[in-house]
Amino acid sequence: MSLKSIIWNGLLIAALCLAVFLLYRIFQQYSLDEIVQSVRSIPFLTFCTALLFTAASYLCLSCFDLLAIRSLGKSLPYRNILLASFVSLSLGHNIGFAGLSSGAFRYRYYSRWGLTTEEVAKVILFCGVTVGLGLIALGGLAMIINPGDAERLLRIDPASARVFGSLALMVPVVYASLALFVRGTLRLWRWSFQLPRFSIAVAQVGIGTINFMFVSACLHQMLSTFGDVAFFRSVTAYVLANSAIIATHVPGGLGVLEATVSYAVPKEASIGALIAFRCAYFFIPLALGTMLLVISEVIFRRKSRGADEEADERPEAQSV
Numbered sequence: 001m002s003l004k005s006i007i008w009n010g011l012l013i014a015a016l017c018l019a020v021f022l023l024y025r026i027f028q029q030y031s032l033d034e035i036v037q038s039v040r041s042i043p044f045l046t047f048c049t050a051l052l053f054t055a056a057s058y059l060c061l062s063c064f065d066l067l068a069i070r071s072l073g074k075s076l077p078y079r080n081i082l083l084a085s086f087v088s089l090s091l092g093h094n095i096g097f098a099g100l101s102s103g104a105f106r107y108r109y110y111s112r113w114g115l116t117t118e119e120v121a122k123v124i125l126f127c128g129v130t131v132g133l134g135l136i137a138l139g140g141l142a143m144i145i146n147p148g149d150a151e152r153l154l155r156i157d158p159a160s161a162r163v164f165g166s167l168a169l170m171v172p173v174v175y176a177s178l179a180l181f182v183r184g185t186l187r188l189w190r191w192s193f194q195l196p197r198f199s200i201a202v203a204q205v206g207i208g209t210i211n212f213m214f215v216s217a218c219l220h221q222m223l224s225t226f227g228d229v230a231f232f233r234s235v236t237a238y239v240l241a242n243s244a245i246i247a248t249h250v251p252g253g254l255g256v257l258e259a260t261v262s263y264a265v266p267k268e269a270s271i272g273a274l275i276a277f278r279c280a281y282f283f284i285p286l287a288l289g290t291m292l293l294v295i296s297e298v299i300f301r302r303k304s305r306g307a308d309e310e311a312d313e314r315p316e317a318q319s320v
Helices: 003-027 032-040 043-071 078-095 098-110 117-145 148-152 157-183 198-224 231-248 258-264 271-319
Strands: 185-188 191-194
Touching: 003 198, 032 271, 043 078, 043 198, 043 271, 078 098, 078 271, 098 117, 098 157, 117 148, 117 157, 117 198, 148 157, 148 231, 148 258, 157 198, 198 231, 198 271, 231 258, 258 271
Parallel strands: none
Antiparallel strands: 185 191
């Protein structure tokens, strides 16, 4: 086994151990009856509304891929992009190391539809940048609009929170400005980055931010069942949780999400709210994504088999 494989396997095992530890810390506080009762206390209409926000988020995520492909000057039917994006991300969110795992699924789809390995890599990078821009922009807004939580959670005064929020909002502004004025490849030391058109850069910032607002709205639906929690407090909780998930690479953010949200909103973060949110945004999309992956693989193989049979028949027809 190579050193690289040992390191990756070690990181995965460490992430899983962290997930088990955090889940144990959270669940040890509740009995099974308390957990079941907490989940049952969430109204069905509230859960359905959360599912609508989940669907809206995954539609935004498909727009990440759509913008990426357009920035490459390529054209694919939106239904294809939606399929590749949903399957890749619904599975990638749960597997962990989302950039690599979702990227593997993206390559499986997009390579079949004519994109090269380099182009698929650019799509993955583009989507990763869009995620970062959206998270930074929404985090900046939360610190400006809701500095009280930033003061409590980050141990800084409200004035400093607003300053940090303003600095965070400068990141997408600078990105869009570079896309407008550089109009090409941005070179930083040994690295180079192909900037998109200005209109696509602005769309990245807008759709990336809206996506995380939908996810925060899904979480807010669950938390509001157990207390009067402001929307931007849910935003702060999710931005912190997602940042922790990205930093730790724990599969599905297991334990990390629950621990972070419980720290950010300790009174409203009932175990029922956390389980319901994970079901709405992670587990239900995972089940649908897995089903779509299996169906699409069957269809792809049938088409491939049919094409091979046609190719085998052509020489026979010519020889006759």
